[in-house]
Amino acid sequence: MAYESVRGMRDILPDEADYWTRLEATIRKIARRFNYREIRPPLVEHTELFSRGIGAATDVVNKEMYTFPDKKGRSLTLRPEATASVVRAYVEHGMTTQDPFQKLYYIGPMFRYEKPQKGRSRQFHQYGVEAIGSLDPSLDVEVISLAWSLMHELGLGGLSLRLNSIGCAADHERYREALRAHFAPHIGSMCEDCQRRYDDNPLRILDCKNKICQPYIADAPGSTEHLCDDCADHFERVKELLDQLGLDYVVDPHLVRGLDYYTRTVFELTSKDLGAQDALLGGGRYDDLVKMIGGPDTPGVGFAGGMERLILVLKEREEQVMEHRIDLFLVTLGDAGRTLALDLSNGLRGEGLSVDLDYRGRSFRKQMTQANKLSARYLLVLGDDEATSKKGKLKEMDSGEETEVALSAEEIMRKIEPLSD
Numbered sequence: 001m002a003y004e005s006v007r008g009m010r011d012i013l014p015d016e017a018d019y020w021t022r023l024e025a026t027i028r029k030i031a032r033r034f035n036y037r038e039i040r041p042p043l044v045e046h047t048e049l050f051s052r053g054i055g056a057a058t059d060v061v062n063k064e065m066y067t068f069p070d071k072k073g074r075s076l077t078l079r080p081e082a083t084a085s086v087v088r089a090y091v092e093h094g095m096t097t098q099d100p101f102q103k104l105y106y107i108g109p110m111f112r113y114e115k116p117q118k119g120r121s122r123q124f125h126q127y128g129v130e131a132i133g134s135l136d137p138s139l140d141v142e143v144i145s146l147a148w149s150l151m152h153e154l155g156l157g158g159l160s161l162r163l164n165s166i167g168c169a170a171d172h173e174r175y176r177e178a179l180r181a182h183f184a185p186h187i188g189s190m191c192e193d194c195q196r197r198y199d200d201n202p203l204r205i206l207d208c209k210n211k212i213c214q215p216y217i218a219d220a221p222g223s224t225e226h227l228c229d230d231c232a233d234h235f236e237r238v239k240e241l242l243d244q245l246g247l248d249y250v251v252d253p254h255l256v257r258g259l260d261y262y263t264r265t266v267f268e269l270t271s272k273d274l275g276a277q278d279a280l281l282g283g284g285r286y287d288d289l290v291k292m293i294g295g296p297d298t299p300g301v302g303f304a305g306g307m308e309r310l311i312l313v314l315k316e317r318e319e320q321v322m323e324h325r326i327d328l329f330l331v332t333l334g335d336a337g338r339t340l341a342l343d344l345s346n347g348l349r350g351e352g353l354s355v356d357l358d359y360r361g362r363s364f365r366k367q368m369t370q371a372n373k374l375s376a377r378y379l380l381v382l383g384d385d386e387a388t389s390k391k392g393k394l395k396e397m398d399s400g401e402e403t404e405v406a407l408s409a410e411e412i413m414r415k416i417e418p419l420s421d
């Protein structure tokens with residue numbers, strides 16, 4: 001029986017992996033510009049971290065988690081997102097006292113049991129930033145501006161930023177009551193999920209995608225009508241600062257985001273370049289999460305973005321597969337040539353050159369074909385003559401130009417500038 005990968009979990013093959021490497025490098029570059037440092041939490045956490053942190057009433061926790069018992073019967077979960085893990089690490093490693101203000105970023109796979117479709121899979125990848133330890137609205141704006149800079153760097157157009165404030169825990173309570181009052185006359189006609197959400201957390205009704213619920217959602221009250229003075233001031237300041245930076249946004253009073261930990265600012269960035277699954281990234285403040293996870297009362301703000309969608313756009317934009325080149329291919333003829341090639345390749349690789357040679361006993365012609373396929377920049381034929389004279393002809397493939405070279409790693413390095421790593 002031939003095995004297949006698990007549904008919704010894809011292999012990233014070498015041609016595509018080149019795009020991933022480049023995307024990751026760009027994310028790291030922009031994170032560095034804003035002084036965010038990388039954190040790499042594990043992929044598996046105690047289930048309770050997510051059920052408490054993200055919220056038991058959310059779709060992510062309710063329907064989408066890969067949860068399993070370990071051999072001792074403890075319930076573990078493959079992380080569906082990374083904010084809860086980052087905050088757990090922040091608390092666990094005593095950052096709360098050592099250096100409570102932290103700007104962190106991560107890149108890695110997440111797991112959600114969703115219906116796989118274009119740009120949506122069960123193992124998918126997110127990058128994200130978390131700025132923990134300040135209530136300053138300028139930090140909300142820094143995080144948004146980082147997201148914007150990244151999209152700009154990647155050349156993504158047609159961006160639009162949806163923004164809202166859902167206020168603090170006390171505001172949520174008032175807003176929930178207002179939503180219950182609004183939905184009460186209609187709830188019997190709404191979907192089963194919404195009927196459950198009505199009791200658990202009516203904010204989640206606003207995320208419902210079911211057609212039958214949309215007319216009731218459309219005229220629901222907005223969250224900004226229920227903000228306390230502090231939260232309203234915070235939101236005003238965020239908008240002022242965005243205006244100052246020239247970052248356009250649209251306030252969407254129904255934007256609540258699918259996870260329970262959000263407070264105050266929430267936002268989503270979409271791109272016209274993306275098509276149906278147009279959400280590039282989403283985030284917001286989570287001023288109660290550190291405390292919920294067992295740390296001191298510490299605010300935070302961040303976002304997470306999907307990488308599969310960015311890769312789709314990057315791939316579509318470049319018609320050709322990204323070129324994979326090596327510096328030098330050594331064509332070998334006979335045992336002496338091969339011994340010399342093994343020796344030289346070892347030395348040259350040590351000097352930073354990417355070098356390859358044949359390992360399948362192929363003919364001269366087939367080795368030449370292989371060199372072309374690998375887009376080798378230079379070629380060197382090594383046979384008995386070369387092994388004896390310790391001299392060879394280095395051919396630059398693009399120009400066809402040949403130069404004589406003494407066959408030592410040192411001499412060859414004088415002729416070839418390595419491609420940057």
Ligand code: AMP
Nearest residue numbers: 119120121124279280281282304305306
């Ligand atoms: P969330 O963590 O749900 O706020 O999602 C943040 C971003 O991650 C979304 O805007 C998407 O770009 C991406 N994303 C979420 N779920 C998936 C998935 N199943 N497959 C691919 N990308 C996803």
